[in-house]
Amino acid sequence: MKTGKYTTAILGLIMAGVSFTSCVRNDYYNTEPGHNHNTGYQNEFYDDFSSDRYNWSYGSPQDSAYANVQNGQLQFVNYALAGLQTAVVSTGANFNGDFSVSAKIKSDHRMGIIFGASNSDYGYSFTLDDSGSFLLYKEGSPSLLGSAIINWTSxxxxxxxxxxxLKVEQSGNYWTGTINGIQVFQVAAQPISGSQCGFILLPNTVGYADDLDVKW
Incomplete structure (x- = not known):
C-alpha cells in the first residue's frame, strides 16, 4: 500500500486547496474469467467485496478517515471537516479505447467513483451528493488543479x-454517464493516463460501496 497527501481544488464543492489523501492499493488485478458480466469486452476487473483481497482497508487517524471491507461491502468514512479521501486499486485496465467503469454506492453526504488515476494523475470522478445532484470532475495532478467537466447538476x-x-462508458469518442441505468450526461472522451479505480469521499461523509466493475 502506498499513501500520499496533496492539495487540489474542487469547483463548486469546497474551498480551493483542500487536503486530498490517496490510498493506492496493490498493483495487481483479476480478470475473473468465470465472471459472467463481461459482455462485449476482452478483460474485466471485478470486486464484490466478499473479502478484502485487494487490501482496501486502511486507517488514517490524523485525517479522521478509514476504510474496511465488511458484510460484503466497502465501508468508507471521512469524519474530517475538510480534506478529500480516495481509496483506489490498480485494475490493470487499458483505457485507450472503449471501456466501462461502474459501482454501487450509498452515502450520507458526497461520494463518488474514481477512474483513470495513477501515481502522477488523480484521474476523474463521478460524484453524487445528498441533495440529488451529480458532478463529473477532472481531479488534476500534483502540479495541476482540478476542474469540473460537468458542474453540480440535479x-x-x-x-x-x-x-x-454509477457507470461511465466510453464508446468511440464519447463518455456516457448513467445513474441507475438512466443516462445523465454525454461528453467528449478525455485523455486517461492511469488504470487505478475506486472511490472518492468528501468531508463529513460516511459511505458504502459494492460491485466495482471495470471492463475494457
Whole structure:
C-alpha cells in the first residue's frame, strides 16, 4: 500500500486547496474469467467485496478517515471537516479505447467513483451528493488543479438515501454517464493516463460501496 497527501481544488464543492489523501492499493488485478458480466469486452476487473483481497482497508487517524471491507461491502468514512479521501486499486485496465467503469454506492453526504488515476494523475470522478445532484470532475495532478467537466447538476435519476449504481462508458469518442441505468450526461472522451479505480469521499461523509466493475 502506498499513501500520499496533496492539495487540489474542487469547483463548486469546497474551498480551493483542500487536503486530498490517496490510498493506492496493490498493483495487481483479476480478470475473473468465470465472471459472467463481461459482455462485449476482452478483460474485466471485478470486486464484490466478499473479502478484502485487494487490501482496501486502511486507517488514517490524523485525517479522521478509514476504510474496511465488511458484510460484503466497502465501508468508507471521512469524519474530517475538510480534506478529500480516495481509496483506489490498480485494475490493470487499458483505457485507450472503449471501456466501462461502474459501482454501487450509498452515502450520507458526497461520494463518488474514481477512474483513470495513477501515481502522477488523480484521474476523474463521478460524484453524487445528498441533495440529488451529480458532478463529473477532472481531479488534476500534483502540479495541476482540478476542474469540473460537468458542474453540480440535479438529476431525478438519483435515489435519495439509498444505493445508486454509477457507470461511465466510453464508446468511440464519447463518455456516457448513467445513474441507475438512466443516462445523465454525454461528453467528449478525455485523455486517461492511469488504470487505478475506486472511490472518492468528501468531508463529513460516511459511505458504502459494492460491485466495482471495470471492463475494457
Amino acid at each position: 438529476s431525478s435519476a438519483i435515489t435519495m438515501g439509498a444505493w445508486n449504481i
